[in-house]
Amino acid sequence: MPRTLTAALLAAALACGLTAPATADSAEPAVTTASGSSGAPTTGGSHGTAPVVTRAALNPALVAGRGADVPFLEQEAENAATNGTVIGPDRSAYTLPAEASGRKAVRLTPGQYVEFTLPSRANAVTVRYSIPDAPGGGGITAPLDVTVNGRGRTTMTLTSEYAWLYNQYPFSNDPGADLLHPDWWITECSCVPNATTPPPVISKPFRPSHFYDEQRLLLGRTYRAGDRVRLTVPAASKAAWTVVDLLDSELVGPPKVEAGAANVLAFGADPTGRRDSAGAIDKAIAYAKRKRLKVYLPPGTYQVNRHIIVDDVTITGAGNWYTIIKGREVALPSPAPDGSVHTGVGFYGRTAAEGGSRNVHLSDFAIEGDVRERIDTDQVNGVGGAMSDSTIERLHIRHTKVGMWFDGPMTNVRITGNVIVDQIADAINFHTGVTDSFVSHNFIRNTGDDALAMWSEKSANSGNTFDHNTVQTPVLANGIAVYGGADNTISNNLIADPIREGSALQVGSRFGAVPFTGRLDITGNTTVRSGTYELNWNIGLGAIWFYALEKDISADIRVTGNDFLDNTYNAIMLVSEWSVKDLYSITNVRFKDIRVDGTGTSVVSARVKGSATFENVDARNVGAVGVNNCGSFGFPSTGSEFSLTDGGGNDGGWLAPWLLPNTITCDDRPPVVPPPAPSPW
Known part of the structure; x- marks a missing residue:
């Protein structure tokens, strides 16, 4: 749906100091290698490495019973044999690793390869990749050779014609374009450009994104587990680099x-x-x-x-x-x-x-x-x-x-x-008055906006269920978003790697949506590497965030049995916008039987007035403090305008007694402590 910024938000926003790197045919967005330094080659597994099968770049045991049942097996390139360079991890927007599954990929130059060992019988593969844009935009094509066990070469023709967007919403295909909205707040210059004298110089291309595409290939015969699929960039390729993110292998009937x-x-x-x-x-x-x-x-x-x-x-x-x-x-x-x-x-x-x-x-x-x-x-x-x-x-x-x-x-x-x-935008959107409908076992990757959305703009979506879907790498906005409506359910989904200005899950009063009424159940979902950096607020979001922008959120909302893994910033966030911070509240939200494994900052961040209840919320590897409670920034002597109720059984020390009910612990920008990789509970 349309993305616009309120005038008050623009006026209150703070700079975050990002710069946009060059992205011509001979250059690429800034990357980091696995060692965290720039440019030093780091290789993946050696020849003959046993196949590593993942789901959303995780051990499948960590997400059992969550997400879509799919006919293919995922293998991340960084776990395969290669003479290329592993890039990442990096969660900074506008970088190639950030948009990769698991925030890592393999960069190949002409003559280099990445080789996957098949974990099961297969006759088809899907390759997720990125190649450079043309210097003036519009994309290029480049070859990628595919062999199995060193034989039977097939050449795929990769393209960047459907990738590479630039600039501000609704984006441009032109890397040299001037700002589309010079009257918007720009964090890079801490200013509204058309209000400055002289106007600031904005690096071009500005905010490159949407780098990846994917292609499918039928191999012509069935290969066995243990056979080796090698992807090689031909020495004569005109693409200065080819980034391979992953390979999905499948036995197609x-x-x-x-x-x-x-x-x-x-x-x-x-x-x-x-x-x-x-x-x-x-x-x-x-x-x-x-x-x-x-x-x-x-x-x-x-x-x-x-x-x-x-x-x-x-x-x-x-x-x-x-x-x-x-x-x-x-x-x-x-x-x-x-x-x-x-x-x-x-x-x-x-x-x-x-x-x-x-x-x-x-x-x-x-x-x-x-x-x-x-x-x-x-x-x-x-x-x-x-x-x-x-x-x-x-x-x-x-x-x-x-x-x-x-x-x-x-x-x-x-x-x-x-x-x-x-x-370019959403995967599936229920817009206005969709009722008693069911979205299940769908696999979604690389959307340009909310992957799955219920948007009750004019009348309520009600009685709908999004269940057992897998969402990976939405470039902008959220994995699953619910904007108003009644009696809907979000259950048993797997959501990974949102890139910017969104979260894995959002409950939002925004975009002209009708109020939330009845009950909203968010049950049994797993999120991983979620909670992006909000450029305009200069803060990190939560893996799940509640956003009261246009109305109170006061329906019966139950967040039950979810796992929030490897959260970039907060696991749970409840927030309003500065201009309406004294108008709208979030109440009646109940969190129960939650596992939080790793936060860069907090388990709960509250930037709104209201209340929530927490029961059996277990947390470990918390980066800063269990609760960041700013309320609505009035800082009264009686405590924060947001209250937390301890329902019992909250383990891990994150909800200490002194925090209850409404101790002010407001620090929106603590140092981020990258959490360790998720592990069995």
Whole structure:
């Protein structure tokens, strides 16, 4: 959703002293090696190293029962054999390690390699990587050779055409662009640039981000556990460097066949992708609805450069590795009524104003868009519109603006088993009046905004559940965000590595959302390496943060059974904004059966008036102090305006008796103590 700054926030913000490094074809964002120094080669495992399988760069035992069930196994490049350089760890925004899974990756120059040992049988791999932008923006392409056991070379063509954003929201593809908003507060100069004389010189490119992309490759045969997949940058590559973050390996089954369905080939669809197939798919849909059949998309790549409107229809492919719906972004001759200036590939229900669509079932194909810039009014999402009583399963969506954006009112949509990667904005957003819907076992990586969001802008989203999803490396904002609404549940998710201006979990009264009412359950989730640095406030956020910007947050909110691991700053944060600090409060939040393993600063940070209860909250490896209690900064003699209630069983000494109920312990910027790696409790 749109990201703007309030005038009062800008006036109250403090500088954080960041500088933006150069990012031309021969340069890259600042990196640190594993030793913490700059530039010294540090290699990963040696030849023949046993495979290290992780989930969100963690030992899988630490996240058992959390996150999505996925068909692939993750291996981080820093654990593989390489003659390249391990970069990181680093959690500073605008750096390559910070956007890598686990905050580490491997940098290769031409001629260098990284080699993964397969942990299980596989016939397909996914490579997450970064290569430089073109000096003037727009991206480049570069080769990457793939061999298995030293044989059968295949060359992947990597691209940075969908990566590399710069500048302020809503960002630019031009590394040389001037400030998009010279009237905004800039932490780098501690100023509002257009209010200074002379204007400050801002380093260009300014705030580079969104460095990574990923590609999938079918290997042509099945390989055994122990076989070695080597990724080599050819000596003649024009890319000065290639960063490999990870490799996912998978055993993909044969293509699915739907006998008796309306096959789009019979209606003129072109599986080679040379001709536009949108009209043929429309004809197949119309025929299938008349005959009460499914629509089948057999293996192939189908060119579609506009929305396919779906209502009361089932569309299924041969599997998302085999059936690909791919399209260009197309400029409209004049803006559409909704403000769109482009269209592109997507499957859309009818709008809610038209009554929405019902009984739509989409499964087993990929959607590949062509979105390279963020224009919030554009409807260039993989799936959109309103769809009630519908299911969306096993899709693979990349390079669209938002994977799935739903404008309600609508009800009863089930979204399960999808992979959504490399988005300019969100992965899935329930926007306005989405009810009784379920989002489960989806894998999401590299979004440009909230990965999963319930945004009750005009009417409440209610009765929805986000359960057992995995979210990794959202470049901006939060892993999972709930903005207003009633009786929703966030459960059993795994959220890792948010990069900037967000957290793993956010409960926010902002963006014009209706109030929170009823009950909100946040249960059984695991977060890791979360809690980013808020540039404009000059403070670190929590892995979970409550933000009362526009209204009180006073619903029945229960945070139960969550694990907050390796928190960059705070584990739990409750905050208002300076301009409304005396207006809004956060109350009635209950934390129970929580484990906090490692904080850079505090277990709880309160910068708002209100109260919360803590029961069986166990913490260890706390960096500064258990509680940072600033309240609403009135500092009355009676104590902080925020009170903590001890429900009992809080272990680790973080909630000492002298802190209760409202001792002022306000230090927003204590020295950060990097916590040790998480370990079994």
